[in-house]
Amino acid sequence: MLQEHVVEALEKSQPYQSPYGPESNLTYGIHELARKDRHRSLHVGLGRIDEHRIRVAPPPGVTIEFDQTVKPYSHIEGELVVGRFTASRTIRPREIKADLRGVAIAQEIQAWAEFKLDGKSQSLQDRMIYTEIFTRNHLENIALMGGAVPPDGYRTFEPGTQAEEHT
Known part of the structure; x- marks a missing residue:
């Protein structure tokens, strides 16, 4: 009608x-x-990465290139990679500082x-x-x-x- x-x-x-x-x-x-x-x-709820700002401070003379395939809005199921990068030379974990305060976890509906x-x-x-x-x-x-x-x-x-x- x-x-x-x-x-x-x-x-x-x-x-x-x-x-x-x-x-x-x-x-x-x-x-x-x-x-x-x-x-x-x-409606199953879960957490996910909602903001994705990671800052790193490498040792002097070392350059960092972030892996662009690690994206925000990732689901948190068990272990989660929030960032991955390649350094211009091999560095020990204590040689680099990371600031993960820009990584925000938000609620999500799984479906x-x-x-x-x-x-x-x-x-x-x-x-x-x-x-x-x-x-x-x-x-x-x-x-x-x-x-x-x-x-x-x-x-x-x-x-x-x-x-x-x-x-």
Whole structure:
């Protein structure tokens, strides 16, 4: 019973239409959470590296090259490599100082751990904020396309700011 342009807009927003794969669409994430809830499955939590800033102080005259394959957003399961580098000469462990305060561990939902937004990894907190905003905007856009406007108009929410009235 929906108008054709509303049906077309819904079709374009389906997860399988995403150029980065269905898992890159926030609707897919919402569906997965709801599916687990319907089946009374647990949402398993885990930790993961959320920020990845390591500083090292090598001995004088030694240069360091970090291995770029060690990335942030790594899951913590048993042992975890947070950084790997190659030195210009062999050094003993006591010759180098490392500052790992830039490595932050954040909570994660295991089923969502591989989720990428527009092809990039995001923190769980950012994904949840974007999901809330996306869902609200998506539903409001569909309602607006169908000619429905709430009596008080729509509200626009931006992460970290107060809600603004908007009609």
